[in-house]
Each structure stands twice: as structure tokens, then as C-alpha cells.
Amino acid sequence: MAERTRLVIFDVDGTLVDSQGDILGAMSHSFMAQNLPVPARSDILGIVGLSLDVAMSRLVPEADAQGVAALVQGYKDAYIELRARTGAAQSSPLYPGAMEVLQELHSQPGLLLGLATGKSKRGLDKLVEAHDLERFFVTRQVADFHPSKPHPSMIYQAMGEAGTTPAETVMIGDTSFDMDMARAAGVGALGVSWGYHPVAHLQAAHRILDDFVSLPDALAGMWERAS
Known part of the structure; x- marks a missing residue:
């Protein structure tokens, strides 16, 4: 058989x-770059697993498509930078x-x-x-x-x-x-x-x-x- x-x-x-260290750090960088208050740690970890555009829309329901896109790009850029500092295996x-x-x-x-x-x-x-x-x-x-x-x-x-x-x-x-x-x-x-x-x-x-x-x-x- x-x-x-x-x-x-x-x-x-x-x-x-x-990966929460880089996730929290990248979120902080992204929100501060847009002059928005950084969400609480529990709120950020609560959206981990969602696609970034959906995640950002949940964290900032009032944001328009342009605002969401800016947050997404800011997160991606910050995450890449943070990961590069120590390497993915360490971060x-x-x-x-x-x-x-x-x-x-x-x-x-x-x-x-x-x-x-x-x-x-x-x-x-x-x-x-x-x-x-x-x-x-x-x-x-x-x-x-x-x-x-x-x-x-x-x-x-x-x-x-x-x-x-x-x-x-x-x-x-x-x-x-x-x-x-x-x-x-x-x-x-x-x-x-x-x-x-x-x-x-x-x-x-x-x-x-x-x-x-x-x-x-x-x-x-x-x-x-x-x-």
C-alpha cells in the first residue's frame, strides 16, 4: 500500500x-515618520499575520489609501534596515x-x-x-x-x-x-x-x-x- x-x-x-523586536521597531519608525501616535504593543502584535495593508487599516481605521500605503512602505523600509543591522537569524x-x-x-x-x-x-x-x-x-x-x-x-x-x-x-x-x-x-x-x-x-x-x-x-x- x-x-x-x-x-x-x-x-x-x-x-x-x-520577530517581535523588528516588528515593533519597524512599526514605531513607520508611524513616527507619518507623525502618528505609535500603537500600543498589544495592538501591534495583535495584527501580526495579516497582510500589511490590512494590518495598517486596522491600526488606523481613519487612514485613506494613500495614508495606508505610506505606512506600509515606511514599515517595509524600516524592517529591512533593522534586519540588516544584525542579520535575520539574530533579529x-x-x-x-x-x-x-x-x-x-x-x-x-x-x-x-x-x-x-x-x-x-x-x-x-x-x-x-x-x-x-x-x-x-x-x-x-x-x-x-x-x-x-x-x-x-x-x-x-x-x-x-x-x-x-x-x-x-x-x-x-x-x-x-x-x-x-x-x-x-x-x-x-x-x-x-x-x-x-x-x-x-x-x-x-x-x-x-x-x-x-x-x-x-x-x-x-x-x-x-x-x-
């Missing part, structure tokens, strides 16, 4: 890497246990890994290269080519590229946007407690993980229930 193909899709910021470190678990999952026959992120392709490529993660992921979905989370477009595309069905796919993330996206696509949803949204906001998750070490067993349980 042929090995069943399964797909695990990871969010990036707040799930695989802790966005992997969470404890992430590399070891990626290696373990990657070694499992029939198990494919992917990414679905609100980052741009350029930003994701830089991060993947910095952490030497290229070999792990067969599909990478970014904000450049999809509607913002929680629209399920990223998951649909990832499943199409991996050749899996919703029953064979699990999304892992730290925000309500990730969990709602997973539910909208009809795939499994595993939330993580170490990211940027409070656990109470991850109501659409099938289960919440407190560390990377527990991920392989949690996935095994998801596959067993789906069989």
Missing part, C-alpha cells in the same frame, strides 16, 4: 521565529526546539512541510536562507500572491502544490487568523501558546501546544482522528 502523503503548514512570525531567532522538530518531521516518510505567512516573498526568502531552512519546505505561501489571512487561499494553494486533501493537512500557528484560516479551509488547526495572540483568542484551534517538543505527538493524534 502506498504511503499516504500529509502536509503540515507552519505560520512564521510568532510560530517558528520570534528573528527560531523558537526553542523548532529546528529539532523540523528535522524530525522532515525525516518522516510521506510527511511534507510548508509555510503560510503574512510576510512578503522577499522577507520570507531572507529568513529561510538565514536559518538554512530551504530543504524543509515544499511549499511557501506569502502575502504577495494571496488575500490576507484568514482567507483560506494560502492553504488551498499549499494543498494543491503538495497534492494533499484537507483531511491530510494541518495548519500550525499562533494567531486567531491562522486558526480561522485553517477552519475555513477545512484542515486541522493546532495553536501555539508562545506566540503573539493570547491563547483565549485561539478558539478555532483543535488543540493548543505549549512547546515544540509536543508537536509530533499532537500531529499523530490529528492523523489518527482523521483516519
Whole structure:
């Protein structure tokens, strides 16, 4: 009997890497450049995962299209500058246990890994290269080519590229946007407690993980229930 193909899709910021320092710094630079008050830390982290234009519109609902575009460009410019100072691997470190678990999952026959992120392709490529993660992921979905989370477009595309069905796919993330996206696509949803949204906001998750070490067993349980 042929090995069943399964797909695990990871969010990036707040799930695989802790990039909040650069995110908060870039937001501060962008808002100050437009002479706007810098949003509270909790408000900024609350929009991580959304596409930048959607995120800025949520942070400044009264801004027009030109104002949103200026904030987006200011954020991009500041983020690139901040990342260049120390390098992506240092400014966005992997969470404890992430590399070891990626290696373990990657070694499992029939198990494919992917990414679905609100980052741009350029930003994701830089991060993947910095952490030497290229070999792990067969599909990478970014904000450049999809509607913002929680629209399920990223998951649909990832499943199409991996050749899996919703029953064979699990999304892992730290925000309500990730969990709602997973539910909208009809795939499994595993939330993580170490990211940027409070656990109470991850109501659409099938289960919440407190560390990377527990991920392989949690996935095994998801596959067993789906069989």
C-alpha cells in the first residue's frame, strides 16, 4: 500500500521565529515618520499575520489609501534596515526546539512541510536562507500572491502544490487568523501558546501546544482522528 502523503503548514512570525523586536521597531519608525501616535504593543502584535495593508487599516481605521500605503512602505523600509543591522537569524531567532522538530518531521516518510505567512516573498526568502531552512519546505505561501489571512487561499494553494486533501493537512500557528484560516479551509488547526495572540483568542484551534517538543505527538493524534 502506498504511503499516504500529509502536509503540515507552519505560520512564521510568532510560530517558528520570534520577530517581535523588528516588528515593533519597524512599526514605531513607520508611524513616527507619518507623525502618528505609535500603537500600543498589544495592538501591534495583535495584527501580526495579516497582510500589511490590512494590518495598517486596522491600526488606523481613519487612514485613506494613500495614508495606508505610506505606512506600509515606511514599515517595509524600516524592517529591512533593522534586519540588516544584525542579520535575520539574530533579529528573528527560531523558537526553542523548532529546528529539532523540523528535522524530525522532515525525516518522516510521506510527511511534507510548508509555510503560510503574512510576510512578503522577499522577507520570507531572507529568513529561510538565514536559518538554512530551504530543504524543509515544499511549499511557501506569502502575502504577495494571496488575500490576507484568514482567507483560506494560502492553504488551498499549499494543498494543491503538495497534492494533499484537507483531511491530510494541518495548519500550525499562533494567531486567531491562522486558526480561522485553517477552519475555513477545512484542515486541522493546532495553536501555539508562545506566540503573539493570547491563547483565549485561539478558539478555532483543535488543540493548543505549549512547546515544540509536543508537536509530533499532537500531529499523530490529528492523523489518527482523521483516519
